[in-house]
Amino acid sequence: MLRVLAALLSLLPAFALAQEKVTVGIVTSLSGPMAAPGKFQMNGFRLAEEEINSAGGFALGGRKYLVDLKAYDTRANPAEGASAMQRLATVDKAPVVLGELHSGVAAAEAPIARDYGVPLVLTIPTGPGLTEQGNPFLFRVNANNDQLTQALADFVARQGWTPLAFIAWNNDAGRGGVNGMKKLLGESKIGYIGYFNVGEVDFASHVSNIRAGSARAVMLLMDEEPGSLAIRQIRDAGLKTQLIGTLAMGSDRFLKRLDADRLEGMVQYNAFPPNAAVPRIRAFSDRYRKKYGEEAHGFAAQSYDGLMLAVAAMQRAGTVTDGRKIRDALAAIEHDGVIGRIRFDSKGQAHPPVYVTQWCANGSRRILFPESLKADCGAG
Amino acid sequence: MPAAVLEQTINGLMSGSVYVLVALGMVLIYGVMHVLNFAHGVLFMLGGYVCHFFFTRVTGSYALSVLLSMGVLALVGIALERGVFRPLHGNLRNQVIASLGLILVIENLVVAVWGPNALQMKVPATEQLVPLGALRFPLQHLLVILVTFAVVAALFLFLKFSKPGTAIRAASQDRLAAMVVGIPVERIDWTTFALGTALAALGGALIGPLFLVFPLMGDAPMVKGLAGILLGGMGSVPGAVIGGLLIGVVESLSTLVLPTDYRDSVAFVVMVLILLARPQGIFGVRVRGED
Amino acid sequence: MMLEIRGLNAGYAGRPILGNVSMRVDAGEVVTVIGHNGAGKSTLLKSVFNLVPWREGAIELEGRDLLPLSPDRILAAGIAYIPQNRSVFPRLTIDENLRMGGYLLSSAKRLAERIDAVRQLFPMLAQRATQLAGTLSGGEQRMLELARALLMDPKLLMLDEPSIGLAPKMVDAVFNAVRLLRDQGKAVLMVEQNVNKALACSDRGYVMELGEILLEDQAQRLIGDRRVAQLYMGRR
Ligand SMILES: Nc1ncnc2c1ncn2[C@@H]1O[C@H](COP(=O)(O)OP(=O)(O)OP(=O)(O)O)[C@@H](O)[C@H]1O
Ligand SMILES: [Mg+2]
Numbered sequence: 091m092l093r094v095l096a097a098l099l100s101l102l103p104a105f106a107l108a109q110e111k112v113t114v115g116i117v118t119s120l121s122g123p124m125a126a127p128g129k130f131q132m133n134g135f136r137l138a139e140e141e142i143n144s145a146g147g148f149a150l151g152g153r154k155y156l157v158d159l160k161a162y163d164t165r166a167n168p169a170e171g172a173s174a175m176q177r178l179a180t181v182d183k184a185p186v187v188l189g190e191l192h193s194g195v196a197a198a199e200a201p202i203a204r205d206y207g208v209p210l211v212l213t214i215p216t217g218p219g220l221t222e223q224g225n226p227f228l229f230r231v232n233a234n235n236d237q238l239t240q241a242l243a244d245f246v247a248r249q250g251w252t253p254l255a256f257i258a259w260n261n262d263a264g265r266g267g268v269n270g271m272k273k274l275l276g277e278s279k280i281g282y283i284g285y286f287n288v289g290e291v292d293f294a295s296h297v298s299n300i301r302a303g304s305a306r307a308v309m310l311l312m313d314e315e316p317g318s319l320a321i322r323q324i325r326d327a328g329l330k331t332q333l334i335g336t337l338a339m340g341s342d343r344f345l346k347r348l349d350a351d352r353l354e355g356m357v358q359y360n361a362f363p364p365n366a367a368v369p370r371i372r373a374f375s376d377r378y379r380k381k382y383g384e385e386a387h388g389f390a391a392q393s394y395d396g397l398m399l400a401v402a403a404m405q406r407a408g409t410v411t412d413g414r415k416i417r418d419a420l421a422a423i424e425h426d427g428v429i430g431r432i433r434f435d436s437k438g439q440a441h442p443p444v445y446v447t448q449w450c451a452n453g454s455r456r457i458l459f460p461e462s463l464k465a466d467c468g469a470g
Numbered sequence: 471m472p473a474a475v476l477e478q479t480i481n482g483l484m485s486g487s488v489y490v491l492v493a494l495g496m497v498l499i500y501g502v503m504h505v506l507n508f509a510h511g512v513l514f515m516l517g518g519y520v521c522h523f524f525f526t527r528v529t530g531s532y533a534l535s536v537l538l539s540m541g542v543l544a545l546v547g548i549a550l551e552r553g554v555f556r557p558l559h560g561n562l563r564n565q566v567i568a569s570l571g572l573i574l575v576i577e578n579l580v581v582a583v584w585g586p587n588a589l590q591m592k593v594p595a596t597e598q599l600v601p602l603g604a605l606r607f608p609l610q611h612l613l614v615i616l617v618t619f620a621v622v623a624a625l626f627l628f629l630k631f632s633k634p635g636t637a638i639r640a641a642s643q644d645r646l647a648a649m650v651v652g653i654p655v656e657r658i659d660w661t662t663f664a665l666g667t668a669l670a671a672l673g674g675a676l677i678g679p680l681f682l683v684f685p686l687m688g689d690a691p692m693v694k695g696l697a698g699i700l701l702g703g704m705g706s707v708p709g710a711v712i713g714g715l716l717i718g719v720v721e722s723l724s725t726l727v728l729p730t731d732y733r734d735s736v737a738f739v740v741m742v743l744i745l746l747a748r749p750q751g752i753f754g755v756r757v758r759g760e761d
Numbered sequence: 762m763m764l765e766i767r768g769l770n771a772g773y774a775g776r777p778i779l780g781n782v783s784m785r786v787d788a789g790e791v792v793t794v795i796g797h798n799g800a801g802k803s804t805l806l807k808s809v810f811n812l813v814p815w816r817e818g819a820i821e822l823e824g825r826d827l828l829p830l831s832p833d834r835i836l837a838a839g840i841a842y843i844p845q846n847r848s849v850f851p852r853l854t855i856d857e858n859l860r861m862g863g864y865l866l867s868s869a870k871r872l873a874e875r876i877d878a879v880r881q882l883f884p885m886l887a888q889r890a891t892q893l894a895g896t897l898s899g900g901e902q903r904m905l906e907l908a909r910a911l912l913m914d915p916k917l918l919m920l921d922e923p924s925i926g927l928a929p930k931m932v933d934a935v936f937n938a939v940r941l942l943r944d945q946g947k948a949v950l951m952v953e954q955n956v957n958k959a960l961a962c963s964d965r966g967y968v969m970e971l972g973e974i975l976l977e978d979q980a981q982r983l984i985g986d987r988r989v990a991q992l993y994m995g996r997r
Contacts, residue, residue: 125586260731285731289689291681294481295725295733298474315588319681326599327477328606347590633864640850640861647848649812650841651909652833652865 109147111158112410115184117174122165124191134393148401164195171195179206185413188396193217203227208413213396221439229438232392235266241444242359243274245459253281255305257296259312260285267311281305293320297327307332314338318347325352340447342385350453360445362388363470374428395427477605478722486718487618491673492695493710495666501642502662505565509572511692517543517671518678522591532593536675540668547667551660588684596679614676697741703751763788763948769818771808778804779972791949793959796969802952803845806919810842837865841915843906845922851895858894862909879908900931920951936962956993960984
């Protein structure tokens with residue numbers, strides 16, 4: 091018995107020597123109003139972590155390092171975000187922090203990242219202002235609202251879907267989206283604009299106003315849950331208007347909430363068409379489905395790329411402790427991710443491709459934009 | 471334009487119906503126990519979840535699930551009356567604090583059991599569309615209104631003509647006098663609580679299929695229901711009905727002329743204006759001999 | 762003996778009011794309790810009806826122990842009680858008030874019989890069956906309370922200051938009603954400030970001060986008592 095124990099004990103330091111661990115900080119929503127998208131974020135991080143570690147870790151200076159994710163639940167609450175960021179920098183000594191979903195919370199975390207010299211890599215928040223603060227420690231993998239809006243405005247103008255009406259969340263994202271489209275399309279191309287508050291579920295008055303107006307398309311600037319209700323209420327009221335949705339509305343999950351009949355013809359912008367005939371996307375979708383048993387989500391792809399990118403930056407910087415060197419490596423990096431080629435501009439903003447997909451009658455999706463990837467039903 | 475007015479009136483009647491179901495329970499409990507149960511909104515929400523549970527896990531029958539949910543919430547109401555409100559009887563401040571605490575407890579409990587995400591209840595009546603002139607509405611939408619009207623009518627008949635109903639009115643007008651004539655007031659307390667929470671559950675169960683079941687679903691109905699109660703006249707049952715419906719219809723119609731993000735404020739502006747003109751509310755009556 | 766109280770101590774949370782009270786009401790007897798404000802007269806009646814938080818001693822109705830009974834059981838046992846403050850249900854009609862008076866009667870037929878019986882005593886109640894009780898005058902409300910208390914056909918009525926706040930004409934009507942009750946064979950235990958008129962229609966009386974019984978005597982003798990006259994009738 092004692093001999094066995096001694097043998098076991100003698101193994102321990104050997105393990106520790108062979109593979110060291112790097113604590114990578116994660117700020118996300120495990121509970122609260124953003125818990126659902128938070129799950130996709132964590133799925134992406136976990137998949138990347140698993141792939142790195144099952145390969146024995148990543149190589150740096152002749153050693154191998156395992157990734158150890160230290161996740162904090164910031165609950166869409168700026169105070170929680172700030173305190174988590176502080177802890178990660180001081181207690182957990184994470185050399186780099188990833189994640190966040192909520193632009194307001196990210197805004198509270200970013201200054202702390204700068205103060206402690208720990209780069210913060212955002213993978214989901216879309217508030218355009220975040221990367222306009224001149225904060226050298228802030229990076230964003232995903233496209234921000236301005237970029238998304240620009241792509242969508244181009245598309246809408248080309249289709250001639252104006253005047254364009256809106257039902258939008260009464261918050262920064264919703265109002266910002268509406269104002270962005272207004273600026274790009276011109277005031278005259280905008281029809282009815284209706285805002286609703288978080289938790290509101292009755293869109294009947296918007297439906298009524300849209301029916302009374304002359305809009306050729308309705309843009310739904312909202313998340314999955316209100317989105318499914320709005321579409322149901324619009325279609326049930328007999329409105330045939332063209333619908334335009336967000337990232338959240340181009341997934342099989344979303345289809346399950348509604349049905350192909352109500353969705354047919356609707357378009358939405360997307361950061362990640364999981365069925366596109368692009369090898370890197372196909373491969374990721376397959377791996378994701380194997381691990382989680384469902385269709386890959388854009389948030390997961392962005393977050394997966396975020397962690398892979400952070401690891402590449404540490405390798406490039408030759409350190410797993412010096413946040414400043416890792417920051418410099420991030421600023422210069424060029425990474426071929428699942429969502430596309432990621433390179434940060436001088437503000438720390440990446441410019442991944444934005445897609446527009448459309449629902450087909452059979453519940454599959456086609457890619458309409460960008461032209462180069464255009465593909466028929468089943469590819470979106 | 472008239473079509474839009476009709477459409478918004480029907481929409482308003484539907485949301486108003488939901489406010490009425492919440493307001494009725496609150497006003498009945500307030501009448502008998504003199505406590506404003508601020509947890510009524512989360513009980514409404516719990517009713518939605520329990521109905522969802524029965525519908526998706528136990529029986530495929532929506533109607534049966536609604537009834538079961540009302541039954542379960544009636545039991546919850548009795549437990550709350552026994553365990554929380556009766557021990558605090560006579561201490562209004564502590565009852566209010568307790569009801570606020572209940573909001574947190576029930577909300578966290580629901581999130582722990584069912585998770586934070588909205589749940590869907592796919593009942594056939596949401597898929598069936600009923601044409602009404604040029605408009606069409608999901609059958610469920612009209613059912614909410616019809617069921618509420620039927621329940622309100624039944625409740626009026628019960629309160630007006632039945633012996634237990636008259637006893638509830640008596641106990642809410644003068645508790646001591648009720649004891650003096652032999653009405654078992656503690657039994658009235660818990661039956662009223664059960665009735666009130668069952669009505670809230672009915673609201674949550676009716677609206678769930680249309681608007682999803684989620685942890686915050688009771689917040690707006692609670693606040694609007696309370697506004698309806700004040701508008702109708704604190705403590706008045708017909709007042710709660712008229713007040714709740716009025717708030718629903720006015721806020722819906724307001725969206726024809728005002729931006730929709732003013733909708734919530736409209737309800738409260740109307741309430742304040744009417745209360746300025748008539749502080750006792752629409753049905754608030756002052757009878758001699760009542761303090 | 763109708764009602765017997767022995768060695769009763771009673772009071773409110775941590776505050777004893779009644780100290781060692783013993784008294785009785787015989788069958789068919791009208792008994793009045795007089796005493797200054799705050800003496801504990803109302804507390805005495807409430808104690809009998811189990812409406813105070815703390816009681817000790819013995820209370821018996823025709824030998825039956827009342828202490829463990831809840832108010833509705835005491836009412837069923839044969840005691841009706843009319844509290845000092847108005848106690849009609851203001852937003853119920855006269856008729857509904859009467860029907861609530863018979864809440865404990867499970868037979869509809871019996872209820873109808875009893876309502877008929879009290880309407881004969883108070884014809885006004887039949888004429889205005891659908892009027893809201895809150896719109897009645899103070900005297901009329903008292904009459905409704907009396908009628909309602911008679912619905913269960915009690916053996917003993919406890920009246921707490923039935924004449925308080927009434928116009929002189931109504932005061933007389935109330936005491937006439939008490940005489941009527943006695944003629945019907947009911948026992949009455951009443952608390953009154955209108956000492957003269959109350960004792961005039963009583964058989965016996967008690968004087969209560971600071972929660973204790975000071976004096977007990979025939980009503981006629983109490984009217985003649987110099988101390989009673991001085992203390993409670995405003996005569997020097
Ligand atoms: N609910 C209560 N809680 C605490 N103390 C009370 C309560 N009710 C009465 N008391 C106190 O008990 C004492 C006796 O009151 P009680 O009402 O029995 O007097 P009373 O003789 O009926 O006076 P009155 O002639 O003014 O009606 C008073 O000091 C009163 O303040
Ligand atoms: Mg008194």
